[in-house]
Amino acid sequence: MTYLMMIKVLLLSLLVISNGAEDDWLESECRFTYYRGTCIRCLECHDAASVGSAQAVIHCLESQLHILNFVTSISWRKNVSATVQKVLGECIAGIKIAKPQLDEVKQSVIIRNINKAIVLVNTTLSYPLTCRENLQKLNFQESPEVYDEISVYDQLSSVARTIIKRLGAFI
Numbered sequence: 001m002t003y004l005m006m007i008k009v010l011l012l013s014l015l016v017i018s019n020g021a022e023d024d025w026l027e028s029e030c031r032f033t034y035y036r037g038t039c040i041r042c043l044e045c046h047d048a049a050s051v052g053s054a055q056a057v058i059h060c061l062e063s064q065l066h067i068l069n070f071v072t073s074i075s076w077r078k079n080v081s082a083t084v085q086k087v088l089g090e091c092i093a094g095i096k097i098a099k100p101q102l103d104e105v106k107q108s109v110i111i112r113n114i115n116k117a118i119v120l121v122n123t124t125l126s127y128p129l130t131c132r133e134n135l136q137k138l139n140f141q142e143s144p145e146v147y148d149e150i151s152v153y154d155q156l157s158s159v160a161r162t163i164i165k166r167l168g169a170f171i
Contacts, residue, residue, distance in 0.1 A: 029053045033162045035155040042156060054109045054167050057160045061124070062102050064156055068128060068149040069095045075143035084142075087134045091146075094127030105160075114168035118161050125157040 030039035042060035043053055069092060076088040101124045108117035128150040135146065 029163065030159070032166060033159045035159055038152070038155040039159045039163075042159065053163050054160070055106065057156065057163050058102060058106050058109065061105075061121070061153070061156050061160055062099070064149065064153045065095055065098055065102065065124070068146075068153055071143065071145050071149050072131070075146055078142055080140075080142055081138075084135070084138055084140055087131070087138060087140075090134070091127070091131035094131060098124040098127045109164060109167065112168070114164055117164050121157050121160050121164070125154060128153050 026040050026043050029043060030036045033039045039057070043056050045060070072088055072091050072095065076085060076092060080088070101120050105117050105120045105124070108114070108120060132147060132150045140146075
């Protein structure tokens with residue numbers, strides 16, 4: 001085997017080993033979460049290895065909140081009853097309130113105020129859950145993707161709470 005060929009084999013071996021190590025890390029970070037698949041997808045999409053799993057999950061929450069705002073805004077623009085439009089408007093207002101609270105979650109994690117971070121995650125979740133409840137009361141069926149995005153946010157909130165609690169165990 002030539003020297004160049006040996007280097008290629010060595011690099012390929014290191015690549016395979018490092019991918020396996022990353023997969024093991026993702027598995028270990030997500031193994032205590034109820035929504036393991038959601039956790040792994042989130043950490044894979046964000047640079048969790050460099051920013052930390054807690055910050056990566058908070059970023060996922062921010063992204064999901066943005067998606068939820070977008071989907072809800074589109075639904076609000078549809079030809080729906082005035083009552084549904086009012087509730088969707090309230091949903092959008094709640095999402096806008098939740099956005100700066102996620103910034104507070106980040107800061108709380110940084111300064112290791114774990115209890116405050118968990119309370120804030122729960123608070124930011126309360127807006128989408130209230131939205132879902134109010135829409136279900138009206139039997140809103142025109143945009144099922146609103147419910148889907150709320151469910152994803154709910155799952156990510158559960159993942160965030162679990163990871164932040166684990167972070168607190170290491171303090």
